[in-house]
Amino acid sequence: MINRTKTTFFFLLMGALLVFANGNSQEHPSLILTKAGVEKIRAELGNIPIFDATLEKVKAEVDAEIALGIDTPIPKDYSGGYTHERHKRNFLILQKAGVLYQILNDEKYAQYVKDMLFRYEGLYKDLPVHPQTRSYARGKLFWQCLNDSNWLVYVSQAYDCVYDYLSKKERKQLEKNLFRPFADYISVENPQFYNRVHNHSTWGNAAVGMIGLVMGDEELIHRALYGIEDDGLPVGAKDNDGGFIKVEGQKAGFLANIDEPFSPDGYYTEGPYYQRYAMYPFLVFAEALHNVRPELKIFEHKDGVLLKSVNALLNLSDADGEFFPLNDAQKGMSYHSRELVTAVDIAYHYGNHNPQLLSIAEEQGQVLLDDSGLAVALGIREGKSEAFQKKSINLGDGADGKQGGVAVLRYGNEDMTLVFKYAAQGLSHGHYDKLSYSLYEKGTEILQDYGLARFVNIEQKGGGNYLKENTTWAKQTIAHNTLVQNETSHFEGKYEVGSQHHSELYFFDASNPDVQVVGAKEQNAYPGTVMHRTLALIKADGFERPFVLDILKVTSNSANQYDLPFYFLGQVMQANFEYTVPESLEPLGSDNGYQHLWSEGQGWPKAESTQLSWLENGRFYTLTTATGKDDELHLVRIGAKDPEFNLRRDAGFILRRKDTRNTTFVSVVESHGSYSPVSEFSVNANSSVGKLETLVDTGEYTAIAIENASNGEKLLFMMSNSDSKMDREHHLKIDERGYTWKGPFQLVKTTNY
């Protein structure tokens, strides 16, 4: 022990001299922990409850792993399989053990990291490419380079923590046989993985950059920030998710991966699920750059978008903190995930110490065991925490923020939340769902976005990877609450076409909490057809809770069949239309997702306002939609052509309008009443909407009357279809009565019009 200490001291001295000599190296640790930070942490230990609790938990976890012994099996499995899960666990534990060594100053953790690193050194030297062949960029430890990059992002932190504990010779051996070849393999040997604008590449860039920072390897750092200069990739190649590997004029590297997919508002074009996934490498590498390359001012890059994006992401969650499943997204993922612990702590520490982030950290119940986690723990200890206020927001999409976007309308304390997607394609994880929306009441989905068709990391389900139903169902337009023309998906489901277009915001106005409105237009999903959807979240007297008014105006130069689905969740209570149910179930169609829908019933409107009500989670819901006598009504169930039982058997209602050029779909979705199976009381089980009438519908104006079923009062919603300026005055005559208002819309109560 004494001998080693001496030797260490000698190398430390040598290291210091080297720093002095070439200016490239630095003290260790320096990625997420700093020497000064470690000292502060040690001084506060025992007096920072949330930090102490996290430390205790992490220590117990790592101690248990140390007791279990090290296993670095020969790579063999897809995700969910033993070798995959073992190596994944190893890198997570390595990172934690490194941190424990720094904080607790207990050599056993350094020894454990060292032992495992050398096991990997021995394994990696002659390791062939992973035997599983499904990936467009196979890794070595894992079936895809992506997971190898995950490994390096975490392990470089562990290496940073034990850097000074290792001898120079040991470091050299590790760097020569493990880290440098590892970094090269996931970058120059796999440019199709590394040199893109994609969350995969972000992981790769961060991995290469972080190990580069620890090693003081300028070549790797440069490669991380700016990508590979000449990657030799052909333009137009695709990965196995169908995403482009290279497009004309493509940039690469970490900075490009900040510039391109993040909009100035901090919206990440792939959607919140992947933003969450990408946040970790974005922020942890940024933190390391901030510490080691402060001159880069990485947190100020693109007007501080990295920290803004944390706020955007938190706002893209429901009342339970679960992210809205836009595009490919596994439901249930939430801001309780480890990536968001990182995001919230870093955003707090390197941002402006927003006290609202502290309440999220409290909900998470843990902090990072590093400088930023300490800052959060201190903030909480000092009682600075404030409730996080989610707001109605409109987030632009695209590098310039002008490629459509995502709007969230919220009433009250997330009593009703509407998520409207009028964004760009969202790279390879995008869905063909222009102008779709989903609806939440607190944490309960009322109208659902299906999310992805995949069971992430569950090996039994296609190796934990994307299932083919993700393409044939989840991405298709009919899987979403938006318009389908002639049973084909938007852009014919062609990624190349979809990637060139985005919807256009018409206007967003959440200034009046009782009448919040967003609208957007889509002209490219079906050439020759323009869709203009307006969604209003309205709280009005005579309606128990807020409701959604949904106006979808379709204008086309050809006659088409239009399908407008509503994927409600829960048990059907009542329908005011006649329908038949078949003796045997047939799929609703043969392609574009229709093959996955069983036709459970077909109906015809009996009234001008068709109603369907259902019960979910103790509340009643009613959809009221204006219908004509030629409309068809379809009750559907997901699950046809699903031989592996990969899809949920959820219900849907589809309004079908055939042989039509121009038409406007007008609907109200309403929450009302309650039912408890304990008290068995049923309260306000009936809709408050008596009738929905389209009073005016021209190219210029649309006016809708919503009649209250109880008192006959009418709400009149009027809007301009062609001028969304907030200061423009409009005049409209309805049944001999004139209305005047300013701005794109107006809601008035009337008993007479």
Place this chain on the structure above:
Amino acid sequence: MINRTKTTFFFLLMGALLVFANGNSQEHPSLILTKAGVEKIRAELGNIPIFDATLEKVKAEVDAEIALGIDTPIPKDYSGGYTHERHKRNFLILQKAGVLYQILNDEKYAQYVKDMLFRYEGLYKDLPVHPQTRSYARGKLFWQCLNDSNWLVYVSQAYDCVYDYLSKKERKQLEKNLFRPFADYISVENPQFYNRVHNHSTWGNAAVGMIGLVMGDEELIHRALYGIEDDGLPVGAKDNDGGFIKVEGQKAGFLANIDEPFSPDGYYTEGPYYQRYAMYPFLVFAEALHNVRPELKIFEHKDGVLLKSVNALLNLSDADGEFFPLNDAQKGMSYHSRELVTAVDIAYHYGNHNPQLLSIAEEQGQVLLDDSGLAVALGIREGKSEAFQKKSINLGDGADGKQGGVAVLRYGNEDMTLVFKYAAQGLSHGHYDKLSYSLYEKGTEILQDYGLARFVNIEQKGGGNYLKENTTWAKQTIAHNTLVQNETSHFEGKYEVGSQHHSELYFFDASNPDVQVVGAKEQNAYPGTVMHRTLALIKADGFERPFVLDILKVTSNSANQYDLPFYFLGQVMQANFEYTVPESLEPLGSDNGYQHLWSEGQGWPKAESTQLSWLENGRFYTLTTATGKDDELHLVRIGAKDPEFNLRRDAGFILRRKDTRNTTFVSVVESHGSYSPVSEFSVNANSSVGKLETLVDTGEYTAIAIENASNGEKLLFMMSNSDSKMDREHHLKIDERGYTWKGPFQLVKTTNY
């Protein structure tokens, strides 16, 4: 005010003299509150937290109703409709207002009760029978006498509370025009409702008895306790649930309704859902009898069965306190219901002050505002509360406890709970499900009992009443986890036949928590066929969590088709058998419930042990079942022939064995691993069962080997099929190796047999 007080005093004096004179009258209140009790409550108020909190809530509720004003509409609706719900609310509020008057001594509550009583007096005098015609016993305020009885049970308590507040003349008017005719209408004018052994009649008896006690009307009290002597009903008549109104030698009245449906263990033959419903009139009338007719010793009747039944009922709930949905039962009903607040408080006060009941009361968060609620509040205040320990129990069914029963096997702290039903028919709410079982992990259903097909009190769903799918699906055998022979239900689904039979306990042994076993035989469900089912809840090394071994031995004098369904909940993960899925869905059969099952897939075993695994609520589950090459495997989905969408679209797996006389179904149901959509970690996703083998299966013995997939070790379960004596020694030779054990079964670990 002074005048009235004087008058009141005069009448009080007169009342006291009357008591003295005829011994029939008594002081008021005396049903659930006593004069002494009220004094004690008043003295403790403000110092009994749970009581104070309840009082505050009830006061707020009643004050709001008083502010709203009284409405006693002309009866018109079924349950869920306005007039029904209004009158229901009225009686609940009247009872509360009466109690508030006593406790708070605030006349406004007495005035409110008085005003509403006279509104009812005015309404009832000339009220015709309720216009809705569906009931076999139509009420006047409600569509059935049952609800009218509910009304009287509650309102008699309100009347008791304000009795002394009213003048004698006022009382006379109420009794003559409202209470006495009301009591007569639900009894002598509706003997088909009143004179049965049925929860309906229990309500009727209690209603008549309680108003009789308040009025001091001996005739009513006698009628309540012993029924109507000559009811003139024909033997064999049925109600609209298909239940018998009168059978040969039928007894009637409250005492008969205790004697007959309760077993000596306190199991109520209709099952826990209806026991919960009936508990209120049972206990509240018993409490009243205890106070006014102590000489009856009602709480000691039948060896104290009423209080025992509360314990039985609490043990018939899952970890969330929800009752097992045996027979007709709405899921979600729990010991948080108002009826169970009554049951727990009364059982505590009039039983032996079991401190475990206090923790249930704490969970309920409220107490009765009466003498028993005071006792509970004081017990909690004094810190006497102990956790309620649910145990493995075996409850006999039938008046003598010998008509089969229900067994509950529990492992740990409800980590795994198995509910085995080998009971009698359970009156008109019984299902045809001999030897069926359901399985729970904490509060999560793993193998479900479907429960009823009804949305209680939701008017949109068939007036809130039983739906026709209750008969065509929920009651049928195929809707349960038990054997169906030749696609017909037990007893051919005939109530008359089913009512004559019950299964027979073979043995129950929960003495070893790691190997708990229950078995029963059924000889009558299919004449000529004997079913013998043994269920073992086993916790063994090498298995992460406890599992169920399910042995169903079938012996028949004819060749039959046997179907054994398992209604699992969750998403299919993996199957080790080949199957095809159809292009269009057809029902699995045409009758006896089969018409409600879509055939989603049909398969054939590929191995001797067929496996199906699924994911539910973050845990993996696997069913392993021993199969032969001629077996058929069916994947089904509930919901065919369901035009009103009354059924849940839940999944099932059916093992079908055709053209077979004698056979034994051997299965293991196992919980293992976990999955979190937040961490995306998948842990132990694979079954630990490698193989299931039937080593011996004779008339005398069955021996099953369960091979552990990880280590190849085998568990050997041996049982005697013909001798269940606990002290009998058995000898069995398997593959040249001899085994000796005592009692009906033995579990050994072996690597070699």
